[in-house]
Amino acid sequence: MSAMLEIVRLSKHFPVRNGFGRQTGEVRAVDDVSFSIEKGKVYGLAGESGSGKSTIARMIMGLTRPTSGDILLDGRNITGDTGTRAYGRKVQMVFQNPGSSLNPRRTVGQSIAVPLDAHGHPRSDRTRRIVELLEMVQLPAEFASRYPHELSGGQKQRVAIARALAVVPQLIVLDEPTSALDVSVQAKVMDLLVDLGRQLELTFLFISHDLSLMRNFAQQVGVLYLGKIVETGPTATVFENPQHDYTRLLLASVPVISAEEAAMRPVIPLIDGEIPTAEQLLALRNAGGPDSQRIEQ
């Protein structure tokens, strides 16, 4: 077995400054995080807003420099080298908001040509490759001459995926790739990612708030809480038998559409008749352990 991506004791601290610009403390946005992703697999990263998911993605992409720790891609330490061509070729990212990640003044074809040119793809072959990539994401060739405002949200996200695939990456980082989309469009984009992943043997780091989606896409998951991974393991194991209170709270909060799913959600004790926050739940645990009372449906 070989890891495509290995994250070793990765940390990122941001300085907190007062109104006069003096540093008064620091945020541990990512705190001693380690995990690895096998070649051809999907690793899901879940956690509430501000838990450090995007910061990890940015460090992998070389957009933010880690405070400490290492990032290994296909066995090679890439912690220092950022933005280099060879690196960009291996790692690509698809962002949450397809609207803002595409340049409104470039046609779809021009947007896809950017990574091709940057990586020295022969100009004579450019048009053919663009059509091939559009085909891969199930868009007709004539979309190459359209502008982003002429596309639906799902179509824009497919263009973003086509662009990420342009130079055949080994690892694709997906940061909330479908959260701006309707479920029916989301299903199509996910189908596409799964098919392409199989076809091209891609490895994915999949960041999402949506645990139901994660359950169906990732083989392994990690749950981030305040910059730390509090639980990690095979998706089925973590979902069926969550060990950490925060994971349990997260799973208990997912709105579901069937009784089987509802039965799978952990039982969380109510505090003063309300669903507790993660902080309250963990404080209660530290004070001696919560007794269970079902969240009323």
Next chain:
Amino acid sequence: MNDALLSVRNLSVSFSTYGQTAEVLKDVSLDVPARSQIALVGESGSGKTVTMKAIMGLLHHPPATITGGQIFYDGRDLLTMPARERLKLRGTAMSMVFQDPMSSLNPVFTIGDQMGTILKYADRRLGRSRGKVERMARVHEVLGQVRMRDPERVTRSYPIMLSGGMRQRVLIAMALLSEPKLLIADEPGTALDVTTQAQILKLLKDLVEERGLALMMITHNLGVVRETSSYVYVMNKGVVVEHRPTAELFASPADPYTKALIGAVPRLTGGSGFGRAGAAA
């Protein structure tokens, strides 16, 4: 007409922009009985918010035109009653909660100021009046109802000083100020974390039960429909394609659009099988 608290009958709405007219609601009918919890679900652009705005009297003409139908509240047609009468109902008998707390709160006034002002105008519309002290007492009372731990501190806070979940609670409190009978919530909590969203949904459910309100929950999330409603209307392209008890809808959806929608929802239990269907356009 029937005896539902709110009854929308054959409502049609068009928008005219740049000389083009688009019919965005076609013959929409729905009923919200007193003390009921109903949901209106559909994908982006299906017409949920336009329906809500038509009910609340918030559609602007131009570009919007109500081309047909009636909206009965407590047996009276809102569309034909005098404007002044209608204004009396909005924010008092019927209230609403929006999705995005930040854009519905004014950043330069404290929560107490904003809630006090809303109450003052609601009182005025209803021909009531109460002093500042009484108003503040009511504000604190309502903040307590939405389970704010420290109402005094909240009233002195500016919106930026509150978390997203607290802001959403403030919006719910604002909607409750004049003891409405009907609460319309448009995607509440969707801008929040899943854990905070669960708290807000539970709060709304508890409130409508405790206070005997009717709730109309507008959402694109079928999970939210199942958790918060007992009757559901499914909308697609401005048309209500199916409506039935919520449990029945999930057990045996009849309309092809509803079936496709339910089929597209990933399951927490797994087995949704992305990729198997192939990525059809």
